[in-house]
Amino acid sequence: MVTKVKKLDFYKRAEDIxxxxxxxxxxxxxxxxLENAMGxxxxxxLKPYLILKECDGVFYENDVxxxxxxxxxxxxxxxxxxxxxxxxxxxxxxxxxxxxxxxxRKFEQISSRHPKKLSVPDALFVFYDLLIIDDKVEKSLYITxxxxxxxxxxxxxxxxxEMKECLSYKRPEKQFSLAKFTPNFTKEDYKNAxxxxxxxxxxxxxxxxxMTQQLTIESKKSPYDVYRYLRTHNPSPFGGFFQCDTFQVVxxxxxxxxxxxxxxxxxxxxxxxxxxxxxxxxxxxxxEELKNSSKDRSELLMIVDLERNDLNHxxxxxxxxxxxxxxxxxxxxxxxxxxxIIGKLKEExxxxxxxxxxxxxxxxxxxxxxxxxxxxxxxxxxxxxxYTGSMGYFSFDGNCDFNIIIRTAVHQDNQYHLGVGGxxxxxxxxxxxxxxxxxxxxxxxxxxxxxK
Numbered sequence: 243m244v245t246k247v248k249k250l251d252f253y254k255r256a257e258d259i260x261x262x263x264x265x266x267x268x269x270x271x272x273x274x275x276l277e278n279a280m281g282x283x284x285x286x287x288l289k290p291y292l293i294l295k296e297c298d299g300v301f302y303e304n305d306v307x308x309x310x311x312x313x314x315x316x317x318x319x320x321x322x323x324x325x326x327x328x329x330x331x332x333x334x335x336x337x338x339x340x341x342x343x344x345x346x347r348k349f350e351q352i353s354s355r356h357p358k359k360l361s362v363p364d365a366l367f368v369f370y371d372l373l374i375i376d377d378k379v380e381k382s383l384y385i386t387x388x389x390x391x392x393x394x395x396x397x398x399x400x401x402x403x404e405m406k407e408c409l410s411y412k413r414p415e416k417q418f419s420l421a422k423f424t425p426n427f428t429k430e431d432y433k434n435a436x437x438x439x440x441x442x443x444x445x446x447x448x449x450x451x452x453m454t455q456q457l458t459i460e461s462k463k464s465p466y467d468v469y470r471y472l473r474t475h476n477p478s479p480f481g482g483f484f485q486c487d488t489f490q491v492v493x494x495x496x497x498x499x500x501x502x503x504x505x506x507x508x509x510x511x512x513x514x515x516x517x518x519x520x521x522x523x524x525x526x527x528x529x530e531e532l533k534n535s536s537k538d539r540s541e542l543l544m545i546v547d548l549e550r551n552d553l554n555h556x557x558x559x560x561x562x563x564x565x566x567x568x569x570x571x572x573x574x575x576x577x578x579x580x581x582x583i584i585g586k587l588k589e590e591x592x593x594x595x596x597x598x599x600x601x602x603x604x605x606x607x608x609x610x611x612x613x614x615x616x617x618x619x620x621x622x623x624x625x626x627x628x629y630t631g632s633m634g635y636f637s638f639d640g641n642c643d644f645n646i647i648i649r650t651a652v653h654q655d656n657q658y659h660l661g662v663g664g665x666x667x668x669x670x671x672x673x674x675x676x677x678x679x680x681x682x683x684x685x686x687x688x689x690x691x692x693x694k
Contacts, residue, residue: 245325245335245638246394250383250402256284256376257473259408263288264466264485268368270338271483272635273473274378276573280498281479282379283331285635287338287370288401291390292319294337295363296345302363312365316636317594319369325638331375332503333637334386339367340484340491340633340647343626346602347619350612356625360654362489367636372401414471421690423457423683426623432679433672435621442617443668450544451608451617454663455679456624459690465490465653468689476574476685480645482633489654491628494685496573497580497646499603499632502593504641507553507585511545511605512646513665514538514579517681518572532577533570537669539579542568545665546581548604548611556599557585575685593642597632603646606630608665628652629661651686660686 260271268290274281295302296312303315310318320337327334345364347354371391375384385401387394427435432455442448469483469492476494484491498510516532519525532538546564553562562585571578587596607630608614618626629652634644651660662679 243389246387246389246398247329247331247334248385248398248402250385250405252406253381253383254405254408255410256286256374258410259374259405260286260483261411262404262408264483266485267487268293269485270368272338272633273481273483274479275473275481276477276479277378278479282377284376284378285332285338286374287368287372288374289371289391289397290368291371291388292369294319294367296365297363299348313594313598316367317592320592320594320636320638323369323638324640327637327639327641331377331384332643333373333635333639333641335373335388336635336637337367337369338635339365340628340631341365341597341601342628342631343602343606345631347615349598349601350615352612352615352619354619354625356619356623359624360489360627360652360659362486362627362652362654366486372397374401374405411470413474416475417688417691419691420684420687421459421461421692423459423687426456426458429676432676436666436670436672436675438621439617439666440668440670443666448614448617449609450541450665450667451614452606452630452663453618453666453675454622454626454629454661456629457660457662457683459658459687460656461658461690461692462656463690463692465492468492468651468658471689472685475688476649478573478649482645484633489652491633491650491652493633493645493647493650495633495645495648495650496571496578497605497648499634499644499646500596500600501643502587502596502641505587505589507557507587507596509549509553509583509600510580511542511549511583511603512578512580513542513545513605515664515678515682516577518575518577529570529572529577532579533568537667539568541665541667542579542581544609545604546583548609549583549600552600552604553583553585556588556591556596558588561586576681593636593640597642597644601632602630603632605665606646606648606663626661627659649682649686651690658690
């Protein structure tokens with residue numbers, strides 16, 4: 243089947259269009275609300291025709307358990323529907339969804355001592371009949387149709403008419419209160435866990451590891467209201483909203499995990515964070531402090547080495563290179579230290595092979611990865627669930643783009659669950675590391691605040 247693509251003769255923003263579809267079952271919005279070189283496109287997926295998921299090691303196809311593995315199922319359907327993309331759009335058809343951090347533990351054969359607290363799939367990918375693609379640079383809108391649930395021309399015409407009727411939504415006002423939360427660590431326990439992690443580093447078990455605490459917020463605020471606030475006041479290049487049937491994902495991630503385009507790979511690990519200042523001068527000083535921090539630079543360097551090693555397993559010899567080192571990126575509540583690494587995928591491999599080789603991302607595990615993940619499970623108080631997994635897409639032409647699921651809340655049963663953490667080295671200050679987790683939670687806690 244050949245996917246049909248239509249460029250529309252009018253323009254509306256993807257966020258205004260998604261308002262109409264936000265409650266539809268399995269609707270997804272991969273949203274670049276921070277418009278920069280990485281945030282050119284936003285993608286909306288509608289009308290699912292195939293849903294693949296893994297729950298506790300069992301692969302389901304449209305909720306029917308299968309004898310094969312999730313990986314075999316994904317490869318089978320991505321191969322079966324392989325199709326060239328003749329446009330400049332990032333994709334015209336594909337599977338959109340997520341891998342949880344818990345899904346990634348099986349690649350390293352690391353079990354967890356923690357019971358599941360949330361009832362969500364470990365991995366979930368949806369094949370959509372219709373995509374809406376917003377090119378924010380060109381101010382152009384596209385509809386793509388597979389013809390799986392309705393005749394292609396009819397589906398495009400119907401969707402185009404609906405989109406013409408979409409209205410601009412009112413942006414929420416900025417407010418400065420934070421939602422109350424219940425952490426799964428006391429402050430003292432969290433600092434003790436960091437201290438234990440530092441002991442493992444000093445003893446030579448690991449060089450660096452990511453330590454996380456989980457926050458729970460009781461709230462009746464609608465998940466899309468939370469997302470609407472977040473994308474307005476804390477824009478990000480790799481955000482998204484996923485309307486799953488029994489839970490919702492609200493994501494404002496600043497971090498790209500892996501992108502493949504025409505076999506060329508890019509990954510952008512983040513290590514190092516400073517809060518934004520109250521004045522331009524304070525901003526400048528904090529930015530300089532981060533850029534020149536030997537602790538943060540060495541932390542990022544260790545993760546760069548780990549990710550280069552991961553890429554070398556699936557890339558052509560000599561193709562893995564660092565193209566930008568120690569760049570400071572600015573977001574609404576924080577600064578981040580970032581490095582860009584590139585490589586070229588071997589001819590015989592698929593982007594799914596890359597995910598298997600590199601997932602979960604080194605920036606949110608530590609190095610060496612397996613030992614870091616074992617220590618994470620020992621010291622953290624709960625499973626991470628989706629937090630520090632990846633959300634994005636596989637295109638039928640072999641390309642893909644995935645974020646790291648940070649600055650993200652999962653909503654289920656009137657509760658929001660979010661993880662916050664940071665990289666720990668032997669130079670880590672216990673008080674600073676604890677406060678940094680709360681700083682990273684600030685944008686979401688602000689979005690979750692509601693008047694009683």
